[in-house]
Amino acid sequence: MRTHFLAALGAAAVTAVLILSAPARAATVDPADLPKNAGEWPSYGRDYSEQRYSPLQQINVDNVSRLGLAWYADLQEKGGSYETTPIVVDGRIFISTPWSKVYAFDAKTGRPLWKYDPKVPGQYAVKLCCGIVNRGVAYWNGKVIWGTLDGRLVTVDAKTGRKVWQVQATDPSKWQSITGAPRIADGRIFIGEAGSEFEQRGYLAAYSADTGKRLWRWWVVPGDPAKGFEQPELAMAAKTWHGQWWKAGGGGTPWDGITYDPVTGYVYVGTGNGADWPAEVRSPGGGDNLFTASVVAINAKTGKYVWHYQETPSESFDFDSTAQLTTADLVINGEKRHVVMHAPKNGVFYVLDARTGKALSADLFIPSANWLTGFDSNFRPILNPDANYGKTGKGWYLVGFQSHVWNPMSFNPGTGYVYIPTNYGSFGYVAEAGAKMGNQMLSIDITKRPQMPQPKMVDGPRSYLQAWDPVKRKTAWIQPEGTARSGTMTTAGNLVFQGNTHMFNAFRADNGQKVWSAETQAQITGGSASYEIDGVQYIATVAGGQAGFGAFGPDAYHAPNYARLLVYKLDGTVKLPTPAVYTPPTLNPPPEFGTPEQLALGEKQYIAHCTACHGNTAPNGRAVSSMFPDLRYSGQLWTADGFKAVVLGGALQQNGMVSFTKDLTPADAEAIRAYMVHQATLAKNAPPPPRFGPGGPAGPPPAPHGAAAPAQPALHQ
Numbered sequence: 001m002r003t004h005f006l007a008a009l010g011a012a013a014v015t016a017v018l019i020l021s022a023p024a025r026a027a028t029v030d031p032a033d034l035p036k037n038a039g040e041w042p043s044y045g046r047d048y049s050e051q052r053y054s055p056l057q058q059i060n061v062d063n064v065s066r067l068g069l070a071w072y073a074d075l076q077e078k079g080g081s082y083e084t085t086p087i088v089v090d091g092r093i094f095i096s097t098p099w100s101k102v103y104a105f106d107a108k109t110g111r112p113l114w115k116y117d118p119k120v121p122g123q124y125a126v127k128l129c130c131g132i133v134n135r136g137v138a139y140w141n142g143k144v145i146w147g148t149l150d151g152r153l154v155t156v157d158a159k160t161g162r163k164v165w166q167v168q169a170t171d172p173s174k175w176q177s178i179t180g181a182p183r184i185a186d187g188r189i190f191i192g193e194a195g196s197e198f199e200q201r202g203y204l205a206a207y208s209a210d211t212g213k214r215l216w217r218w219w220v221v222p223g224d225p226a227k228g229f230e231q232p233e234l235a236m237a238a239k240t241w242h243g244q245w246w247k248a249g250g251g252g253t254p255w256d257g258i259t260y261d262p263v264t265g266y267v268y269v270g271t272g273n274g275a276d277w278p279a280e281v282r283s284p285g286g287g288d289n290l291f292t293a294s295v296v297a298i299n300a301k302t303g304k305y306v307w308h309y310q311e312t313p314s315e316s317f318d319f320d321s322t323a324q325l326t327t328a329d330l331v332i333n334g335e336k337r338h339v340v341m342h343a344p345k346n347g348v349f350y351v352l353d354a355r356t357g358k359a360l361s362a363d364l365f366i367p368s369a370n371w372l373t374g375f376d377s378n379f380r381p382i383l384n385p386d387a388n389y390g391k392t393g394k395g396w397y398l399v400g401f402q403s404h405v406w407n408p409m410s411f412n413p414g415t416g417y418v419y420i421p422t423n424y425g426s427f428g429y430v431a432e433a434g435a436k437m438g439n440q441m442l443s444i445d446i447t448k449r450p451q452m453p454q455p456k457m458v459d460g461p462r463s464y465l466q467a468w469d470p471v472k473r474k475t476a477w478i479q480p481e482g483t484a485r486s487g488t489m490t491t492a493g494n495l496v497f498q499g500n501t502h503m504f505n506a507f508r509a510d511n512g513q514k515v516w517s518a519e520t521q522a523q524i525t526g527g528s529a530s531y532e533i534d535g536v537q538y539i540a541t542v543a544g545g546q547a548g549f550g551a552f553g554p555d556a557y558h559a560p561n562y563a564r565l566l567v568y569k570l571d572g573t574v575k576l577p578t579p580a581v582y583t584p585p586t587l588n589p590p591p592e593f594g595t596p597e598q599l600a601l602g603e604k605q606y607i608a609h610c611t612a613c614h615g616n617t618a619p620n621g622r623a624v625s626s627m628f629p630d631l632r633y634s635g636q637l638w639t640a641d642g643f644k645a646v647v648l649g650g651a652l653q654q655n656g657m658v659s660f661t662k663d664l665t666p667a668d669a670e671a672i673r674a675y676m677v678h679q680a681t682l683a684k685n686a687p688p689p690p691r692f693g694p695g696g697p698a699g700p701p702p703a704p705h706g707a708a709a710p711a712q713p714a715l716h717q
Contacts, residue, residue: 038054038055038056038532039056039531039532039533040088040089040531041054041086041087041088041089041529041530041531042087042088042089042139043087043138043139043183043184044085044087044135044136044138044181044183044527045085045259045324045326045408046529048185048259048260048261048262048327049259049261049326049327049328049411050259050324050325050326050327051326051327051328051410051411051412051413052408052409052410052411052487052488052489052490052527053410053411053412053413053489053490053491053492054489054490054491054492054529054530054531055491055492056491056492056493056530056531056532056537057491057492057493058493058532058536058537058570059491059493059495059530059537059539059569059570060491060492060493060494060495061493061494061495061508061509061515063570064493064495064506064515064516065515065516066570066571067506067516067518067539067568067569067570067572068518068568068569068570068571068572068573068574069518069566069567069568069572069573069574069575069576070110070538070567070568070569070572070574071109071110071567071574072110072564072565072566072567072574072576073103073105073110073112073564073565074562074563074564075095075097075103075542075544075563075564075565076097076563077097077098077099077101077544077563078098078561078563079098079125079132080098080099080131080132080133080544080545081098081131081133081523081525081544081545082097082098082133082525082526082542082543082544082545082563083133083134083135083136083179083406083525083526084096084097084134084135084136084137084181084526084542085135085136085181085408085487085526085527085528085529086136086528086529086540086541086542086565087136087137087138087139087144087529088107088529088531088540089139089158090158091106091107091108091533092104092105092106092107092113092158092159093105093106093107093531093540093565093567094137094139094144094158095136095137095542095565096134096135096136096137096146096181097134097544097563098131098132098133098134098544099117099120099132099134099149100118100120100134100146100147100148100149100150100154101115101116101117101118102115102116102137102144102146102156102161103115103565104144104158104161105565107531107533107538107540107567108533108534108536110565110567113159113161114160114161115161116154116156116161116163118148118152118154118166120132120148120149120150121150122653122658123653123658124149124150124175124177125613125657127175127658128149128175128177128194128195128198129194129195129197129198129440131179132149133179134146134147134148134149134179134181135179135180135181135256135406135526136181136526137181137182138181138182138183138184138189139158139184140184140187140189140209141187141209141210142157142158142159143155143156143157143158143164143209144156144157144158145182145184145189145209146181146182147169147178147179147180147181147182147191148177148178149177149178149179150170150172150177151168151169151170151171151172151176151177151178151193152166152167152168152169152178153166153167153169153178153182153189153191153207153212154166155209155212165211165212166212167207167212167213167214169191169193169205169207169214170193171200174198174199174200175195175198176193176194176195176198176200177193177194177195178191178192178193178194178255179194179255179256180192180194180255180256180257180258180322180406181256182258183258183259183260183267184209184260185260185262185267185300186300186301187208187209187210188206188207188208188209188215188300188301189206189207189208189209190204190205190206190258190260190267190269190300191204191205191207191258192204192205192253192254192255192256192258192269193253193254193255194253194255195253195255196249196251196252196253196272196273196274196275196320197251197275197277197440197441197442198249198440198441199248199249199275199441200249200251200253200275201219201220201221201223201246201249201250201251201252202219202220202221202250202251202252202253202254202271202272203217203218203219203220203253203254204217204218204220204254204258204267204269204298205217205218206267206300206303215303216302216303217230217303218231218269218296218298218303218305219231219234220250220252220253220254220271220272220291220292220296221237221245221246221249221250221251221252221289221291221292222234222235222237222238222241222246222250223246224246225238231305232305233305236290237290237291239287240287240288240289240290241283241287241289241290242283242284242285242286242287243282243283243284243285245282245283245289248275248276248282248441249275250274250275250282250289250292251272251273251274251275251282251292252271252272252273252274252275252291252292252293253271253272254269254270254271254272254322255272255320255322256270256322256323256324256406257269257270257321257322257323257324257325257342257406258270258325259324259325259326259327259340260300261327261340261354263327263338263354264297264338264354264355265299265300265301266297266298266299266300266306266354267297267298267299267300268295268296268297268298268325268327268340268354269295269296269298269325270294270295270320270321270322270323270325270342270344271291271292271293271294271295271296271320271321271322272292272293272320272321272322273292273293273315273317273318273319273320274289274292274293274315274316275441276433276441276442276443277316277317277318277429277431277442277443277444278316278389278390278429278431278443278444279314279315279316279388279390280316280388280390280391280431281390281431281433281443282443283314286314287314288310288313288314289313289314289315290308290310291308291310292310292312292315293310293311293312293313293315293319293320293321293344293346294308294309294310294311294321295308295309295311295321295325295340295342295350295352295357296308297354297357306357307356307357308357309350309352309357309358309359310380311342311344311346311348311350311381312344312346312371312381313380313381313383314383314388316387316388316389316390316429317345317346317371317398317400317401317427317429318345318402319344319345319346319371320344320345320405321342321344321345321346322344322406323342323343323344323345323404323405323406323409324342324406324408324409325340325341325342326340326341326342326409326411326418327339327340327341327354328341328411328413328470330351330416330470330471331471332351332360332361332471337353337360338353338354338355339351339352339353339354339360339470340352340353340354341411341418341470343365343403343404343409343418343420343468344403344404345402345403345404345405346369346371346400346403347364347365347366347369347400347403347404348362348363348364348365348369348381349361349362349363349364349365349418349420349468349470349473350362350379351470359378359379361379361470361473362375362379362381363473363474365403365404365420365422365466365468365475366400366403366422366423366424367424367457367458367459368399368400368457368458369399369400369403370384370387370397370398370399370400370455371383371384371387371398371399371400372384372387389429389430389431389450390431390443393431394450394451394452395428395429395430395431395448395449395450395451395452396428396429396450396452397426397427397428397429397450397452397454397455398426398427398428398429399426399455399457400424400425400426401423401425401426401427402423402425402427402484403422403423403424403425403484404420404421404422404423404484405423405484407421407484407485407486407487407488407525407526407527408421408487408488408489408526408527409421409487409488410487410488410489410490410496410527411490412490412491412496412509414492414494414509415467415476415494415509415510416469416470416471417467417468417469417476417509417510418467418468418469418470419465419466419467419468419488419490419496419498419509420465420466420467420468420488421465421482421483421484421485421486421487421488421498422463422464422465422466422482422484423463423484423485424457424458424461424462424463424464425461425463426454426455426457426461428448428449428450428454429444429450430444430445430448430449430450431443431444431445432444432445432448436608437607437608437611446607447603447604447607462480463482463483463484463485464478464479464480464482464483464484465478465479465481465482465483465488465496465498465507465512466478466479466482467496467509467512476512477511477512478512479507479512479514481500481505481514482498482500482505482507483498483499483500483501485523485525486498486499486500486523486524486525486526487524487525487526487527487528488527489527489528489529489530489539490509491509491530494508494509494510495507495508495509495515496508496509496512497528497539497541498524498528499520499523499524499525499528499541499543500524501523502519502520502521502522502523502543503517503518503519503520504517504518504520504524504528504541504543504566505517518568519576520543520564520566520576521543521562521564521576521579522543522544522545522561522562522563522564523543523544523545524541524542524543525544525545526541526542527541528540528541529541536569536570537569537570538567538568538569539567539568539569540565540566540567540568541565541566542563542564542565542566543562543563543564543566544562544563544564545561545563562579564576585633587632587633587680587683587684589632589637589677589680589681589684590637590638590677591677592674592677592678592681593674593677594671594674594675594677594678595674598670598671598674598675599671599674599675599678601667601668601671601675602671602672602673602674602675602676602678603617603675605664605668605671605672605675606672606675606676609660609663609664609672610631610672614629614630614631615630617679631676632676632679632680632683633680634676636673637673637676637677637680640670640673643669643670643672643673644666644669644670647659647660647664647669647672648660648661648664648666648669649661
């Protein structure tokens with residue numbers, strides 16, 4: 001059936017809306033019991049292992065061509081990527097959306113049940129990295145629990161959507177946020193926070209799922225030694241830092257990558273990048289900077305440190321280790337080992353012993369990387385001294401840029417393969433202490449380029465899906481129709497599901513052959529889920545945002561921006577409506593007026609304060625992907641007073657456009673206006689960009705490796 005959730009809810013803003021109750025079904029499903037509850041998907045990675053593997057096989061490689069849409073639901077929120085993984089328990093499906101809102105539906109019919117809006121203040125849209133996103137909810141004992149963009153944990157009744165409790169889990173005086181999905185075990189909620197670039201110390205905390213009481217907190221980075229340490233191991237960590245790192249916080253925020261392991265009783269957490277970005281800036285004189293860019297094991301009951309493995313010592317490249325952590329039992333050298341598998345941003349696939357943290361293997365899963373020269377006998381990376389751009393002062397073109405960010409990988413016990421959304425790219429870093437992008441303290445100047453030739457890359461930059469064999473330590477297959485920007489899910493039916501631009505695809509899990517695809521009219525970035533009701537297997541995913549990750553110009557904001565929960569089954573017959581006809585707006589900028597000095601200042605201030613929301617710009621006047629208004633089309637460009645009323649006066653504060661009066665002067669605002677008028681004029685006189693049409697995206701021209709920074713260099717959190 002076709003479900004119109006907007007019509008069901010109406011236009012009024014509500015905190016919680018009860019529509020219908022799903023039929024009563026089984027009691028709470030503990031992820032540990034999933035072998036006997038194959039039809040459920042009760043947690044972010046389905047079970048505690050985070051394998052994202054469904055044992056259901058009604059839908060399989062032999063009949064997947066019959067897969068069709070069973071039902072869909074239109075979602076209301078715009079202006080951000082939908083990064084959620086659907087959760088399915090007791091016949092209900094729960095998803096989160098931008099602005100930390102949560103919907104519930106009957107998982108069989110698509111009937112809307114309720115929606116909860118935690119009312120996150122609009123100014124968070126421009127104060128945080130990286131987007132107004134939320135990756136999903138958790139389920140425990142009849143309650144749905146999730147984090148919000150303003151750092152709260154919210155708990156509602158799973159049947160009614162009525163609030164049970166909420167607690168502020170971050171410091172409300174700072175711009176801290178929660179964007180990752182909580183994990184829950186034994187009544188304990190495990191959650192971190194986002195935003196290493198916002199002058200903070202990262203931590204993982206545990207809360208009671210019944211009351212919201214904080215049970216323990218484990219700090220990633222040591223604070224001021226003169227004030228003592230909250231944990232014994234922080235004294236050890238402090239020896240790996242120099243200078244006065246605590247003044248900026250040090251970073252290390254664990255914004256994703258949390259896995260509870262019932263075998264060991266540990267919770268594994270991947271920690272974030274150091275802050276500021278260049279290690280030499282935040283810690284002059286070197287040091288590993290524990291526990292940034294690491295995998296850490298913590299006793300889930302007590303919060304006590306057990307072991308760590310630092311994946312990138314002296315991290316300088318925004319190399320968060322916060323990608324999903326997956327546990328499994330592998331036979332390595334003839335011995336069964338319980339392991340943690342990880343494929344973080346730095347491009348290395350790690351297999352760690354789950355009990356001890358000993359590295360069993362570490363191998364590049366991308367063709368090449370130049371931040372290291374190899375590994376020692378303990379699999380510690382040997383850092384390339386030339387890559388220490390904070391020390392050399394020359395900058396560095398990194399090869400191995402954001403090789404795997406947060407988009408979930410999956411593991412199929414049948415094939416033994418891990419399916420990794422993979423990026424092979426390059427990016428130029430130039431250190432400048434104190435330099436910001438918007439409110440983010442990066443200490444790199446994103447307007448400058450390194451003093452070195454752009455590096456050669458093996459067959460050029462690209463984005464793809466690959467199957468990695470963690471035992472043989474090599475790539476099993478590559479599927480170029482896959483992407484780095486969409487999560488994966490695998491099933492016992494020998495299938496791997498992943499989105500790409502405006503399509504949802506299925507590949508053979510054993511050899512990567514494409515066996516099915518469906519038009520979605522929007523980008524899928526999160527992971528999908530599979531569940532079973534009344535003997536019927538379903539595949540669910542959320543598509544939200546502009547079809548085509550690199551949309552140009554007005555397409556990125558003004559074009560039809562669909563957001564839907566899509567649910568498929570064998571022989572499903574529902575069809576999506578024909579996309580609305582789109583006529584792009586006409587560029588009508590005022591006459592140019594900026595001096596060369598004004599344009600240079602305007603470009604600098606635009607990049608520093610505007611790109612995170614409104615998109616980057618290019619020499620030809622095109623704007624790179626953004627989900628917020630393209631300022632080249634703004635009518636406020638015609639008057640200095642009108643532009644300043646928005647930028648400095650906060651005239652659009654209610655829409656999330658806060659005042660920048662503390663960051664910009666009137667001369668800065670006028671320089672930005674001059675720069676945007678110049679960019680609009682360039683775009684007006686440029687050839688038309690590629691368009692999206694019914695046959696699929698023409699797509700943007702490929703960006704050269706080492707080219708200008710994307711709108712948000714830190715595509716994380």
